[in-house]
Amino acid sequence: xxxxxxxxxxxxxxxxxxxxxxxxxxxxxxxxxxxxxxxxxxxxxxxxxxxxxxxxxxxxxxxxxxxxxxxxxxxxxxxxxxxxxxxxxxxxxxxxxxxxxxxxxxxxxxxxxxxxxxxxxxxxxxxxxxxxxxxxxxxxxxxxxxxxxxxxxxxx
Numbered sequence: 001x002x003x004x005x006x007x008x009x010x011x012x013x014x015x016x017x018x019x020x021x022x023x024x025x026x027x028x029x030x031x032x033x034x035x036x037x038x039x040x041x042x043x044x045x046x047x048x049x050x051x052x053x054x055x056x057x058x059x060x061x062x063x064x065x066x067x068x069x070x071x072x073x074x075x076x077x078x079x080x081x082x083x084x085x086x087x088x089x090x091x092x093x094x095x096x097x098x099x100x101x102x103x104x105x106x107x108x109x110x111x112x113x114x115x116x117x118x119x120x121x122x123x124x125x126x127x128x129x130x131x132x133x134x135x136x137x138x139x140x141x142x143x144x145x146x147x148x149x150x151x152x153x154x155x156x
Contacts, residue, residue, distance in 0.1 A: 001038060001111070001119065001140075002029050009138035011046065013125075015100070016135075021048040026143065032057065042073075058082070069094060082109060090114065098125060108132060117142050 004026065011021040025044035032039045037059035044052040054073030061068045069082030083096020091112045098107035106126035113120045118141040124132040 002031060004028050004143040005118070005140040006143045007042065007044060007138050007140055009044070009136060011049070011136050012133075013135045017046070017048045019048075021046045023047060023052070025052070027140065032059070036060065056082075058085070067092070067094070083107065085109075100125065 005028070006024070007027050008024045009022070011017050011023075014020075023044045023046035025042060027040055027042040029038050029040040031037070037057055040054075040056040040058075042052070042054045042056070044054075046052060052073055052075060054071060056069060056071040058067055058069040060066075064084060065086075067082075067085030069085065070079055071082060072079035080098065081096055082094045085092055085094040087093075091110050093111075094107075094109040096107050096109075097104050106128060108124045108126065110122050110124075111119055112122070118139065120137065120139050122137040123135045125135050126132050
């Protein structure tokens with residue numbers, strides 16, 4: 001998932017944006033120290049809620065036999081742990097918790113539809129009884145840059 005990405009997305013959650021929202025931006029993801037983690041910096045412009053700037057780190061935790069993640073952005077006064085991520089077939093699924101007002105609810109983040117051109121990410125929040133509600137979805141497309149010889153090449 002390293003590279004420079006064009007990101008487009010939708011917010012479905014009514015608490016975040018009445019009637020939902022759409023946005024676009026970029027995310028640059030690179031290998032972290034020693035190549036044992038990935039570090040992301042993102043900028044999005046949402047039509048209703050405005051600009052979002054975020055920073056994330058994902059790493060493999062050998063003791064837990066799962067990926068771990070941390071995301072910080074300008075939307076709140078704190079950073080959010082992503083939970084534990086494990087492969088479920090061809091999807092990487094993180095299960096954790098998310099603060100929603102005064103309560104904490106189950107959260108599921110899924111990376112899917114991987115190809116050499118991109119991938120998709122979605123976040124759902126559970127009601128604690130087994131039902132899930134979509135919150136946000138993003139589509140990542142590898143950003144292309146013009147090389148000196150005018151060919152289009154992926155930028156890594």
